[in-house]
Amino acid sequence: MSELLIILLLLMIVGALVAIETSNLLSSIISVGAVGFLLSIVFLFLGAPDIAITQIVVEILVLVVLIRATISRDLTTITGDRELFGMIVTVAAVLAVAVLSVHMFEQFPPFGVAVMDRVAGAPSTTYLEQGLAKTGAANIVTAILLDFRGYDTLGEATILFCSILGALTILRRKARKKQAEADKESESA
Amino acid sequence: MIYSLCFVLIAIGLYGVVVKKNIVKIVISLAIMEYGVNLFLILLGYRFKGEPPIMDQAADASLFVANAVDPLPQALVLTSIVISLGVLALMVALCIRLYERYGTFDITEMRRLKG
Amino acid sequence: MNGRSSREGMSVIVKTVTRWVEGFILLYGIYIVLYGHLTPGGGFAGGVIIACAFILLTLAEGQRVASKTLNPAVAAELDSVGALIFLGVAVAGLVVAQVFFKNIIATPEAAQFHLFSAGVILPCNIGIGIKVGVSLFLVFAMLSALHVTVRQDGKRDLVRRGKDES
Secondary structure (H helix, E strand, O other), X not given: OHHHHHHHHHHHHHHHHHHHHOOOHHHHHHHHHHHHHXXXXXXXXXXXXXXXXXXXXXXXXXXXXHHHHHOOOOOXXXXXXXXXXXXXXXXXXXXXXXXXXXXXXXXXXXXXXXXXHHOXXXXXXXXXXXXXXXXXXXXXXXXXXXXXXXXXXXXXXXXHHHHHHHHHHHHHXXXXXXXXXXXXXXXXX | OHHHHHHHHHHHHHHHXXXXXXXXXXXXXXXXXXXXXXXXXXXXXXXXXXXXXXXXXXXXXXXXHHHEOOHXXXXXXXXXXXXXXXXXXXXXXXXXXXXHHHOOOEHHHHHHHHO | OOOOOOOOOOOHHHHHHHHHHHHHHHHHHHHHHHOOOOOOOOHHHHHHXXXXXXXXXXXXXXXXXXXXXXXXXXXXXXXXXXXXXXXXXXXXXXXHHOOOOOOOXXXXXXXXXXXXXXXXXXXXXXXXXXXXHHXXXXXXXXXHHHHHHHHOOOOOOHHXXXXXXX
16 A cells, blocks of 8 residues: 555656656646646545545646646747756755754654544544534535534635635736727727 | 655755746646645545545444544645635736736746846 | 537537537536535535536637626626625524534434435535636636737737627
8 A cells, every 4th residue: 555655656756857847838737737636546545535536626627727828828948947056055955854854754653543543532533423413414524624614614715715806807907908908999090 | 755755745846936937837836835735634644444534324433433534634635725726826817917018937037127 | 609600619529529528517516516415525626527617618619609608797796606605604603503604404313314414514515616616617718818819919809809799
């Protein structure tokens, strides 16, 4: 089981490296799609079908939006990195954090032992025991999402609403301006 | 081992955000970081031979509690995935606006034009 | 509009397949939303699938057919309606039981594992499904309208063109 996960994770890392390092924008987007689909498979193996379904449909939507946004642009491949200094600093910082976090990784519970097993009276155990009786929902994840922790979902819906509203505003203003320009041109002509 | 691979995924995303010039690449790197974080949270809740936290009518309740994986991280990650989708839509919209203004995806060019 | 006569969108093959598959995708999305409390899925996943159905229509048949099926103005209203359903359920708990987000509809033992079982979770799922699906479709519609603006540089953008001909 854990060997399978390691193989899938290594594939994900390869996909991510290709996505970041390739010069063609379209193949970069397709590689990130591959990473997302592999992640969905990993979720399925980890006993999270809810997340797997959501991840796979979200990934499809992300791919369509990204391709739609970039494919008609001139795919002039912008190669090269920003600055050599910034790159060196980044790599050094990431390596330093990695070295420092070796100690942290040792303190994690071994893989396969859930956090709720190590903490007595963890809320997750309560949810599993009483979720069906208290909410009537057989899917405990949904019970948590919409009943036990409804506030979280309300905040999440608010964030989604705001971000979509922001995206629409950014895109719409341009369209309106173009339309106004077109109107002006047709009047003068 | 698996946790450290997860960390490598996040580090790759971080590297892309800081180093790359193409603004779409930066968006992609942020998406990769999100994948790493989501995967880490789900990994924390996994049990060996764990079942999905979905009740079956025929299943034994006490056995279910003993076997099911942790449902709490799953609920939070579900929220996180949808938020990341909304944020990505916002970022793509910004990218398009920047492209129409500057005619390029290169952020160093944009900085120079700004003066 | 008959797909064959419209010049927008993709080839006849894609349009035909889209017409066959479209309804099933929508039905699957609605199923995922409605059975979110019994099987994997829920409002978010189902909403994104519903959005994908409309996006498929936009890609295959072109912007005009899609905006006839689901007008962006109507979609903007539906977006708010979905958010209000969710908020209304929460406030209903406050009014009836003095607790925000209280599950005010009790589930008897016999009703478990049936569609109408989980009290307020079902209306919450429906509200979120409508909201997510419609708002993502709106973003995509906006993106593809801009897409045409950029590609056909010099000509007018699609929003304008649609108005002229309708």
